[in-house]
Amino acid sequence: MKTYQLPEVIIERDKDKCINCGVCVRQCAFEAHKFDEEGEVYSEDEKCVACQRCVSLCPTNALYIRDNKPFVKDNANWTAETQKYIWKQAETGGVLLTGMGNPKPYPIYWDHILLNASQVTNPSIDPLREPMELRTYLGSKPDNVQIKMVNGEPVIETKIAPNLVMKTPILFSAMSFGAISHNATVALAMASKELGTYWNTGEGGLSKSLYQYGPNTIVQVASGRFGVHSEYLDAAAAIEIKIGQGAKPGIGGHLPGEKVGRRVSETRMIPVGSDALSPAPHHDIYSIEDLSQLIYSLKEATEYTKPISVKISAVHNVAAIASGIARAGADIIAIDGFRGGTGAAPTMIRDNVGIPIELAIAAVDTRLREEGIRNKASVIAAGGFRNSADVIKAIALGADAVYIGTAALVAMGCHVCQKCYTGKCNWGIATQDPHLEKRLNPEIAAQRLYNLVRGWSHEVSEMLGGMGINAIESLRGNRLHLRGIALSKEEMDVLGIQVAGSPMA
Amino acid sequence: MKRVYAKEEVCIGCRLCEVYCRTEHSKSKNIIKAHKKEFPRPMARVLVEELRPVSFALQCRHCDEPACVEACITGALTKDESGRVVHDEAKCVGCWTCVLVCPHGAPQRDLERRKIAKCDLCPDRETPACVEMCPNEALVYEER
Numbered sequence: 001m002k003t004y005q006l007p008e009v010i011i012e013r014d015k016d017k018c019i020n021c022g023v024c025v026r027q028c029a030f031e032a033h034k035f036d037e038e039g040e041v042y043s044e045d046e047k048c049v050a051c052q053r054c055v056s057l058c059p060t061n062a063l064y065i066r067d068n069k070p071f072v073k074d075n076a077n078w079t080a081e082t083q084k085y086i087w088k089q090a091e092t093g094g095v096l097l098t099g100m101g102n103p104k105p106y107p108i109y110w111d112h113i114l115l116n117a118s119q120v121t122n123p124s125i126d127p128l129r130e131p132m133e134l135r136t137y138l139g140s141k142p143d144n145v146q147i148k149m150v151n152g153e154p155v156i157e158t159k160i161a162p163n164l165v166m167k168t169p170i171l172f173s174a175m176s177f178g179a180i181s182h183n184a185t186v187a188l189a190m191a192s193k194e195l196g197t198y199w200n201t202g203e204g205g206l207s208k209s210l211y212q213y214g215p216n217t218i219v220q221v222a223s224g225r226f227g228v229h230s231e232y233l234d235a236a237a238a239i240e241i242k243i244g245q246g247a248k249p250g251i252g253g254h255l256p257g258e259k260v261g262r263r264v265s266e267t268r269m270i271p272v273g274s275d276a277l278s279p280a281p282h283h284d285i286y287s288i289e290d291l292s293q294l295i296y297s298l299k300e301a302t303e304y305t306k307p308i309s310v311k312i313s314a315v316h317n318v319a320a321i322a323s324g325i326a327r328a329g330a331d332i333i334a335i336d337g338f339r340g341g342t343g344a345a346p347t348m349i350r351d352n353v354g355i356p357i358e359l360a361i362a363a364v365d366t367r368l369r370e371e372g373i374r375n376k377a378s379v380i381a382a383g384g385f386r387n388s389a390d391v392i393k394a395i396a397l398g399a400d401a402v403y404i405g406t407a408a409l410v411a412m413g414c415h416v417c418q419k420c421y422t423g424k425c426n427w428g429i430a431t432q433d434p435h436l437e438k439r440l441n442p443e444i445a446a447q448r449l450y451n452l453v454r455g456w457s458h459e460v461s462e463m464l465g466g467m468g469i470n471a472i473e474s475l476r477g478n479r480l481h482l483r484g485i486a487l488s489k490e491e492m493d494v495l496g497i498q499v500a501g502s503p504m505a
Numbered sequence: 506m507k508r509v510y511a512k513e514e515v516c517i518g519c520r521l522c523e524v525y526c527r528t529e530h531s532k533s534k535n536i537i538k539a540h541k542k543e544f545p546r547p548m549a550r551v552l553v554e555e556l557r558p559v560s561f562a563l564q565c566r567h568c569d570e571p572a573c574v575e576a577c578i579t580g581a582l583t584k585d586e587s588g589r590v591v592h593d594e595a596k597c598v599g600c601w602t603c604v605l606v607c608p609h610g611a612p613q614r615d616l617e618r619r620k621i622a623k624c625d626l627c628p629d630r631e632t633p634a635c636v637e638m639c640p641n642e643a644l645v646y647e648e649r
Binding site for chain 2: 016017019020021022023026027057059060428433434435438439441443444
């Protein structure tokens, strides 16, 4: 039986304003707008994914997309969404697929954490008049530093491990070429160079044309080992071993063959049109010792010149796993919380597996400090960072830097319609269709990414100055500057913060 | 002289350049009135050529040695001192000779007025409307 399903949204077209120019028709890859036989534009609501491309480009503002929640009899358990999922699966028998990050209304701890500011007893700092240091070093730090004097000049005797240097504690997180378009990767690379930070190839390999951005590139070695070869490792500033991803902890990836065109095939080193399957585990890693072998293989391959990062999803045992990773020899631990995005994930996994990044950062930082190995590895937090306040709170909780993915996509034009897995992204981001990809002008997108991170960095400086702190280093793990509001005692214990109103002692 | 150049690699084929060209060359210069109320209808002087995924906007190239000026039987097309190929509507008789000789296919036949319509580089604006309004910066107005 084919059930009629109410369209998710309604396309409202103001006929008084519509000039029939057909921009909407030409822009919609989902074919929600069409010309009829007389050349009049009309719309089909059920095809609309609410990506807002037509709304953004309509020259007369004649279009409005509105929500069309079906009426279901009031029921907190059998909501419209739960029923819709069941109808879909009753018809197809398949796994529900989706894109982007977890949209469920779980508590967002960032919104329950408040920052401090100086008043009277310690002066705040105006970052526009006084120096403010956001420079961040990622990598292993020595236990202590030996200095000797040579001809009256101090020289560091201790061997310092390779570190990444960035002008701001914000990096672009792993998004593979394949999941996102070539132009999107170019924009990320260009913006990273301009900002003095890093972007991450994900497991899609690195196109030869982007080797010029190598000094600002972190390359990934993931379970599928796509695109990994010595030049790829040599081109990068750092290497990241991907164990897990916040949006889908415990499962692998699947880039459908339709998205594997000539260029993707070249960078991933697989035949055109073949599915790119990343297994759930690395088939050579079943223990911390195995992980250590891969870390040191990569260090050997690059002659100990680059920091090695290990990326995991935030799961229940994240602190112990992070400790193992630090002890296995990783220089950086990247932790991806359950709100992290993806090009495609089973809906049930995205919405129900993993833990919030806020709790994971605190748990990992606390554990590494207790074990006296916090200096062995830097911690990058990832997964749903929305603004500069989230970033600065993460650093105060104990992260060294923050990966942004979804925020970067939104800056480039994404409207979070969650249809990345269809490959029809109307914004030219999550697509390999050459006609759609052109819609993302890498120069414009790079400028927008630059503007976003520049704005956030300014705001971080302002907030730091307000706290009377003049270097991001001094805030790292400084949880005294955080206070919890409307949280349980247990939650605040994990976060390692006190309730708002408690004194600075 | 400054000319309009298309960046084919980022042209998205939306045809907004045509919409804004028509508006700029309308009586009211109001986008809705220009498209719904005015007769004879304003003509776009830029045309998006498209064979997906390739597309680009094309308008009069304002050639150094314009074939249209040489061929125009009434002297309606001339090259002015700034280098623009200008069209005097009063002199145009709609013989379409320029349409025939233009190697770029730039002059458009305005069948309602029985005259041609061609790019005038928007004399009332600093930057032509098509360039300014292109959502993906696929048109540039520059000296080359």
